[in-house]
Amino acid sequence: MSKPFSALTPGWLADLAGAWVFYSVLPAWPGLTPRFERIARFGPLIGLVLGGIQALFWGLTASWLPLGAQVALVLALGLVLTGGLHVDGAMDTADGLGAGPRALEAMADSRVGASGVQALALLLLLRVAALVCLATAAPLALLWAAFWGRVAPLLAMAWFPYLRDQGSAAFHRQHWRGLLPELAPALLALLLALLGWAWAGWPLPDGIGIVPALLVPLWFGRRLGGHSGDTYGACVEWVETLALLLSGLGLRLAG
Secondary structure, three states, X not given: OOOOHHHHOOHHHHHHHHHHHHHOOOOOOOOOOOOOOOOHHHXXXXXXXXXXXXXXXXXXXXXXXXXXXXXXXHHHHHHHHHOOHHHHHHHHHHHHHHXXXXXXXXHHOOOOOHHHHHHHHHHHHHHHHHHXXXXXXXXXXXXXXXXXXXXXXXXXXXXXXXXXXXXXXXXXXXXXXXXXXXXXXXXHHHHHHHHHHHHHOOOOOOOOOHHHHHHHHHHHHHHHOOEOHHHHHHHHHHHHHHHHHHHHXXXXXXX
């Protein structure tokens, strides 16, 4: 008797399907049972998909929507595509940082505190400023900011311990194989993208997003003594925001 298709699915493809389901609200792949063991390694690839959808929306609306409306709708689209997964982590992390020695307790509290609200407002304001500065250059910046934002949690997992014994994101550490194996899909995607860009004769992305991707997980990890699922989400949000902002400011200064 032949095995069902799901039983023949290689582990990496099941993890990719799991990453698709976990990191987005996009429809699950038919006929494929997702697995959630090593999904973080595929986060940057999911980021390229989500950033690509936002970039496509920006391009399709550029000729008839005012810039302010484009910015607002692209930000709303980003929240919808992720189900607010990472924003929730960014707000909880801000509450934890504001609680001092009671950080983990504050982060576990389902209620949002003043620090969390301020963090969300700051993230949104900085992204608005970034996208207004980028204007016609926003699509490419959205694509790569989403990619670098999801590289950052991999660095956090590699550099710092997990803060909770039984946290909801503990499975990332349980199935961790080392930084290079976990980064391999992202590095392959980056190489293929750069080769494709060069072959097409397009200007290469500025790559400035790697700076916050390195510094943000380092800062959170040192402040809290480690990372949790909340701080992984905070890394995504802050790296995306800072990558967009740095790209926008760099474009204006260069012009």
